[in-house]
Amino acid sequence: MIEPAVLERLKDIVGSEFATDDPEVCIAYSRDLATYLKFGKYRSPDCVVLPSTTSEVQNIVAVARQFKTPLIPLGSGINVASAHIPRKGGIIMDLRRMNNILEIDEEAVTATLQPHVTIARMSTELQRKGFFIPVPGAPSTVTVGSNYTHGNTNKASLRFGFQYSHIVSVEMVLPDGSLLRTGSWADAFSGDRSWPRGPGPDLTLLPRYALGLHGIVTGITIKAHPLDDICLPIWAAFEHVEDATPAFVEMVHREICTGSSLYGGFKYNSYSADTAECAWRQSRIHPEFILALTIQGSKRRVAFEEKVVRELTDKNNGRIITDRLPFYQMFVDTHMAMSASLYSEFAFKYWASPGAGPSFLGPSSMDKIIPCFKAMTNLASEDEAFGDVDWGNWEFNRSMIAYPDQGGHFAIIEGGIAAHPTDPKAIKAYKRYVPKLIKALADIGVSPDQSRANTRPGEFGISPEYLELAEKFRHALDEVGIMNPGVISPLIYR
Amino acid sequence: MTNLDASLALSQRLDIEVSKERLSNYFTTTVEGTVSVSKPSSLEELMEILSENQRERIPFIPYAPGFEYIFQEVDSEFSMIVDVSNLDRIVDVDEDSRVASIEPGVTFESLQNAVGKKGLRVLTSVEVPKSSSVLWTYTELSPLYSWPRYGTEPVLTMNVLLPNGKLVKTGAGALPNSGKPYSPIGPPFTLLGRMWYGSQMTLGLPVRGYIKLKTAHESNIVRFFKFDDFLSLSKFLAALKRLRIGEEILAVTPLELGLILSDKADKIKTTSYPNWLLILVMRGYEEEVAYQKRDLLQEARKLGVKVLDEIEGQKNSAAKILKEIQSPTWMSRARTYQGGRFSISFIAEDKKIPDLIQLVSHLDNFSSFVLPVDAGRSHCNFAFHSRSEGRKQSIPDELKKIVPELIEHGAFFSRPFGFLSEMVYARNKPYHKLLKQFKQDLDPNNLLCRGRLGI
Ligand SMILES: Cc1cc2nc3c(=O)[nH]c(=O)nc-3n(C[C@H](O)[C@H](O)[C@H](O)COP(=O)(O)OP(=O)(O)OC[C@H]3O[C@@H](n4cnc5c(N)ncnc54)[C@H](O)[C@@H]3O)c2cc1C
Numbered sequence: 001m002i003e004p005a006v007l008e009r010l011k012d013i014v015g016s017e018f019a020t021d022d023p024e025v026c027i028a029y030s031r032d033l034a035t036y037l038k039f040g041k042y043r044s045p046d047c048v049v050l051p052s053t054t055s056e057v058q059n060i061v062a063v064a065r066q067f068k069t070p071l072i073p074l075g076s077g078i079n080v081a082s083a084h085i086p087r088k089g090g091i092i093m094d095l096r097r098m099n100n101i102l103e104i105d106e107e108a109v110t111a112t113l114q115p116h117v118t119i120a121r122m123s124t125e126l127q128r129k130g131f132f133i134p135v136p137g138a139p140s141t142v143t144v145g146s147n148y149t150h151g152n153t154n155k156a157s158l159r160f161g162f163q164y165s166h167i168v169s170v171e172m173v174l175p176d177g178s179l180l181r182t183g184s185w186a187d188a189f190s191g192d193r194s195w196p197r198g199p200g201p202d203l204t205l206l207p208r209y210a211l212g213l214h215g216i217v218t219g220i221t222i223k224a225h226p227l228d229d230i231c232l233p234i235w236a237a238f239e240h241v242e243d244a245t246p247a248f249v250e251m252v253h254r255e256i257c258t259g260s261s262l263y264g265g266f267k268y269n270s271y272s273a274d275t276a277e278c279a280w281r282q283s284r285i286h287p288e289f290i291l292a293l294t295i296q297g298s299k300r301r302v303a304f305e306e307k308v309v310r311e312l313t314d315k316n317n318g319r320i321i322t323d324r325l326p327f328y329q330m331f332v333d334t335h336m337a338m339s340a341s342l343y344s345e346f347a348f349k350y351w352a353s354p355g356a357g358p359s360f361l362g363p364s365s366m367d368k369i370i371p372c373f374k375a376m377t378n379l380a381s382e383d384e385a386f387g388d389v390d391w392g393n394w395e396f397n398r399s400m401i402a403y404p405d406q407g408g409h410f411a412i413i414e415g416g417i418a419a420h421p422t423d424p425k426a427i428k429a430y431k432r433y434v435p436k437l438i439k440a441l442a443d444i445g446v447s448p449d450q451s452r453a454n455t456r457p458g459e460f461g462i463s464p465e466y467l468e469l470a471e472k473f474r475h476a477l478d479e480v481g482i483m484n485p486g487v488i489s490p491l492i493y494r
Numbered sequence: 495m496t497n498l499d500a501s502l503a504l505s506q507r508l509d510i511e512v513s514k515e516r517l518s519n520y521f522t523t524t525v526e527g528t529v530s531v532s533k534p535s536s537l538e539e540l541m542e543i544l545s546e547n548q549r550e551r552i553p554f555i556p557y558a559p560g561f562e563y564i565f566q567e568v569d570s571e572f573s574m575i576v577d578v579s580n581l582d583r584i585v586d587v588d589e590d591s592r593v594a595s596i597e598p599g600v601t602f603e604s605l606q607n608a609v610g611k612k613g614l615r616v617l618t619s620v621e622v623p624k625s626s627s628v629l630w631t632y633t634e635l636s637p638l639y640s641w642p643r644y645g646t647e648p649v650l651t652m653n654v655l656l657p658n659g660k661l662v663k664t665g666a667g668a669l670p671n672s673g674k675p676y677s678p679i680g681p682p683f684t685l686l687g688r689m690w691y692g693s694q695m696t697l698g699l700p701v702r703g704y705i706k707l708k709t710a711h712e713s714n715i716v717r718f719f720k721f722d723d724f725l726s727l728s729k730f731l732a733a734l735k736r737l738r739i740g741e742e743i744l745a746v747t748p749l750e751l752g753l754i755l756s757d758k759a760d761k762i763k764t765t766s767y768p769n770w771l772l773i774l775v776m777r778g779y780e781e782e783v784a785y786q787k788r789d790l791l792q793e794a795r796k797l798g799v800k801v802l803d804e805i806e807g808q809k810n811s812a813a814k815i816l817k818e819i820q821s822p823t824w825m826s827r828a829r830t831y832q833g834g835r836f837s838i839s840f841i842a843e844d845k846k847i848p849d850l851i852q853l854v855s856h857l858d859n860f861s862s863f864v865l866p867v868d869a870g871r872s873h874c875n876f877a878f879h880s881r882s883e884g885r886k887q888s889i890p891d892e893l894k895k896i897v898p899e900l901i902e903h904g905a906f907f908s909r910p911f912g913f914l915s916e917m918v919y920a921r922n923k924p925y926h927k928l929l930k931q932f933k934q935d936l937d938p939n940n941l942l943c944r945g946r947l948g949i
Pocket residue numbers: 072073074075076077078079080083084095115136137138139142143145146147150151152153154163207210211212213215216217218343347348351484487
């Protein structure tokens with residue numbers, strides 16, 4: 001229950017139609033695709049508030065602080081980790097009214113926006129002016145503010161790096177209600193938002209992967225890029241990971257292509273499959289390994305890079321599968337502005353499940369692709385359920401994606417065993433499988449990232465020194481502890 | 495016991511190499527004095543010094559090769575420098591991932607030699623002498639140094655020694671079992687991987703860095719373009735950006751070009767040089783560079799810009815430029831040109847650069863180099879070479895007067911050294927307040943680089 005005085009104050013700030021403690025509304029905010037699996041302990045918020053300006057956000061933070069009420073910012077709410085669902089009740093601050101594009105700076109090729117502008121809208125507006133942003137694999141309804149601060153991979157990382165490297169500057173309301181701006185935006189007088197670093201020690205990534213604990217992003221400047229003359233998706237298929245990987249590694253080392261990822265097994269078709277049945281059927285006709293590549297640039301650049309891709313595919317026993325597809329334009333659209341319609345409900349659940357989707361998401365290196373895939377496959381084949389062909393033909397169900405950074409200095413590898421997350425047999429099997437997988441990965445030097453949905457308490461940890469420092473800073477920013485309390489499980493945290 | 499005696503005694507007690515040096519060898523200070531310089535030879539020794547410093551409350555400043563303290567005044571009470579030059583191990587060169595794991599004492603020269611044998615190269619900062627620390631140059635300067643193709647993050651992850659002597663690993667390094675801790679994307683709170691950049695060592699010392707290496711290509715082509723003014727140059731830059739041509743791009747004024755090309759600072763000829771010369775380096779496989787040359791030619795023709803293989807009247811200028819980039823020497827000449835060089839670096843939108851130049855061009859022997867860091871904005875280095883001994887003292891004071899005007903006209907000092915920090919943070923108060931808070935958490939006794947950045 002929210003104190004009546006708190007609700008009154010919130011209504012004063014945003015207007016009575018934008019603050020409510022109506023249980024019907026609050027309950028709707030207490031669920032996402034992951035919480036129904038009850039892997040954590042979640043609560044309904046006590047009230048929901050929808051600010052439209054930065055100063056309203058500041059005032060709301062002041063109220064939360066005064067009454068020591070938990071405050072949880074909400075972006076698109078599809079972080080697949082239920083990071084925006086209250087653990088201890090309190091106020092959900094739904095940012096959907098903060099959806100203005102503030103500026104597109106055509107000279108600096110940046111856009112400044114409020115957090116709740118969607119990727120689809122931002123892409124469209126930029127493309128109209130001859131620019132583009134690399135889009136995440138997420139549905140394009142995801143909002144820029146939360147995706148750039150909490151998402152990871154995008155479809156052009158080979159050329160531009162991952163999402164976080166596109167943050168130029170941020171405007172944040174800190175937990176004490178004060179306003180912080182970073183990069184050249186920090187200068188209170190100049191109005192220039194085009195430089196991402198400093199002044200001095202660089203705080204630009206303060207909100208990054210902070211799950212709302214460091215404050216609320218109310219504005220963000222992101223980097224865009226001039227549209228190229230040509231955008232050419234070109235996909236190569238391979239039967240074996242031992243063929244696909246060397247082709248991939250060489251392409252990455254040669255620093256060609258704008259986008260590239262290696263999809264193993266089930267993964268790609270899971271995006272559009274409506275049911276588990278449909279996914280299995282598609283898997284059987286899908287190539288085992290796909291290199292989803294995109295080449296962008298001038299006519300000459302594209303011709304050169306395409307030639308290299310074809311040569312390396314050929315040399316490594318692969319084949320190009322996008323040459324004569326009637327629906328080829330779809331690949332271009334997917335690359336330039338991921339279409340939400342590609343995602344089926346099944347795909348969402350697959351992603352949102354506690355291990356049914358990615359069992360791990362590991363910061364890693366290119367030379368770990370083959371060992372990771374083999375570790376996953378071997379463990380699955382030994383498992384009484386996953387290895388049971390009658391139950392779900394495991395051979396097609398394991399999945400992996402590897403996303404390299406520019407030059408392949410590191411890669412993000414994610415993998416899992418796909419099954420419908422509500423299937424009790426699957427849930428049981430994951431509980432057996434995942435801890436074994438984590439151990440097998442540790443043996444080959446891969447340590448899954450802690451911040452993802454599938455990271456459950458106690459399985460593995462983060463270094464205590466790192467956590468101590470993180471806790472120090474969190475405390476310095478929010479000594480009252482109002483921001484999204486409990487979002488990081490104490491077991492992981494300790 | 496004086497501070498100096500205490501610092502000497504501490505290093506001697508810990509059996510760490512120590513010597514007495516003149517303060518002015520390390521700082522641009524007007525104060526006469528002596529400091530103790532401790533040279534730990536291992537990380538363990540360094541950790542020991544840091545924790546003992548904490549116990550005895552001795553303020554100290556770290557030093558690595560070539561690590562300059564620009565505009566850094568220190569008071570006469572200051573007594574201890576911790577010099578990490580002996581932490582100079584190239585711990586590993588991973589050819590598969592093209593990553594080197596290095597300590598802060600490793601110089602550009604030694605790393606370049608080591609990785610060159612493996613067909614790799616180190617991203618150099620064109621103005622930083624080859625004898626400088628790679629890791630600390632990257633963490634301190636790279637936000638301003640950019641390779642158009644590779645962005646501003648040459649360090650992937652690092653191990654940072656906190657002022658209290660504890661070690662924190664960033665990115666994937668903070669996850670256990672990370673055999674190759676190269677990914678900056680790791681556990682939550684990515685800030686902890688980024689805040690050491692530009693921190694002027696106030697928050698901790700990077701003691702190990704995992705840095706990117708690039709392929710050393712055989713095809714390395716230099717092209718030159720002459721411009722009468724910066725605005726036409728910047729239009730051409732925008733076209734290059736769209737075509738993604740150029741691994742290193744540098745624009746220079748005549749004096750700067752003279753300093754780059756001459757062998758001796760007293761033999762500089764500048765008369766035949768254009769107002770602005772744009773230098774562009776393409777690297778890659780032969781076929782790759784070949785199509786880029788054609789793209790470049792086509793674009794230059796469209797914009798009416800002439801493409802030159804060599805600087806007019808300068809034989810071997812292309813080879814000389816490549817050598818300077820691989821192994822920079824030019825800044826050591828620039829420092830001895832006439833009465834010495836003073837420079838300031840900042841970020842500015844390209845369209846504002848001509849106005850900024852107007853504000854300072856009357857100062858002694860003005861020269862500038864400009865590195866385009868991203869669309870429409872560049873890293874500018876404005877340098878002044880004093881005409882006489884007397885002027886040497888007054889140039890910094892004149893600069894102090896001009897900087898506020900530069901800021902007003904759009905210069906953003908993302909690296910606010912010395913007196914700049916006060917001016918910059920006066921306009922960025924909330925940012926500064928937060929920095930002070932973090933500094934307080936990390937270094938409650940304020941021992942590490944006391945006073946720097948006003949935190
Ligand atoms: C099927 C599917 C595929 C996906 N694929 C990708 C992909 O390939 N690449 C990728 O990058 N992403 C991908 N994602 C999306 C990604 O997981 C989310 O974008 C990201 O985690 C952020 O989540 P969100 O935008 O929904 O934010 P939310 O869920 O609303 O919030 C995430 C966290 O940030 C906090 N927060 C929200 N807004 C703010 C704010 N303004 N200030 C401070 N804190 C805030 C919240 O409290 C919460 O803790 C995918 C998602 C799905 C469902």
